[in-house]
Structure formats: structure tokens, C-alpha cells
Amino acid sequence: MGLGREAGQSRFVNFLKGELVTGPKDNKVTYSFIEGDIIDLHVEPAEYQGKEYRKVTVYIQDNDADGSPVYQLGFPLESGYGASFSSMARNIDFKLPVKISGGMEKMKDSDLSYSKMFIRQNGKYVKWYYTKDNDAGKKMPPPEKITKGKDKGKMDYSARNDWYEKMLFEVVLPEIRKVWPNGADKKSKAKPEGAEIVDDLPF
Secondary structure (H helix, E strand, O other), rough: EEEEEOOOOOOEEEEEEOOEEOOOHHHHHEEEEEEEEEEOOOOOEEEEOOEEEEEEEEEOOOOOOOOOOEEEEEEEEEHHHHHHHHHHHHHHOOOOOOOEEEEEEEEEOOEEEEEEEEEEEEEEEEEOOOOOOOOOHHHOOOOOOOOOOOOOOOEEOHHHHHHHHHHHHHHHHHHHHHHHOOOOOOOOOOOOOOOOOOOOOOO
């Protein structure tokens, strides 16, 4: 379990261009995946370069390593990683370990790319619970086209992201607590020192 290379020096793991990294940008270590048990989850306001976003932290415990270290996998709720995780979360069996990896894919007819996350359990990819063609009971708030200001013509996903956050706290976290009632301890929830790597933000 743990990170998919030699154990890193940092317990704080982020995505950068579809890969998992630890450490600052000028001295980062790259990994292919992280594997372990999801024992806790948190969403909180964060800031990057003076702008606010919502940070999701997934606490992943490596029960195969000495001391069962807990890693903090962080990513913006507003990112492709956040959308992928939120859409899959209700299909995760929290009694089983997960293997998480990321990716980046170029958008059609554009120079832009979007990020995505993959989760595997028992050798199979976890499917999205929420998709574009869900039945009525699984539909998310649709994006709305911005009609004014400098972002006119772009899509506004804020209602969807608010809905994701509420769903993670009210539906997914209680499911985690059923299996891991104590969650991550205070030491495991310590904040990283210095600037974090933040990838795929909507600004």
C-alpha cells in the first residue's frame, strides 16, 4: 500500500498535471499512485495566490507499513480531481483499500486540459455514481452559462460544487465513519508547512 514508489518524506500528497507529488514544486517527488484505506475526509476553505477555493483532504492510512502512517491527499473541490472523486465517492466500499491515481487529458478543439482521478478496488475501477445521464434520483445541479462580466460565455459550476460539498459531508463522511469511527487523529490532521502544490484551479 502507501505511495507507488519508495516511501516519501512527506505525508502531504497533491496532484500536479495528473501525477501524485509530495514536497514543494522545486523539490517534488512524483508517484504513480497512492494505496490504502480511506479513514477520514474533510472539505475546508483554502487560499492560493490570494484567491479562495475549497480544498478536499482525503486521509489515507497505509495499514501495511510500520506504524500505519496516514497520508493527506489534497485537491481542489472545484477541479477535475474534485469532480471525479465526488462523482465516485458513493460507490466506494470503505471497508476495502483503494488505489488512487490521476491523469490529464487534452480537451477537444482546445489548448486546455482537464484533470481526472481514478480509484480502484479489488482490481476494478470504481464507477461514477453521478453521471450526466443519471436517473432523476441521482442528478446534480447543471452548470449555468455566465452572461455578464469578464467571464461571460463560460460555465458556472458553483451550484454543482456546493452540492458536492454538502453530499460529501452529509452522505459520504457518515459512510466512512461507520467503518472508521475514530477517523484520523490530531497528529495525522496537522497542516503542512510552507506552500502546497495546488493544481487545476478555475482561475
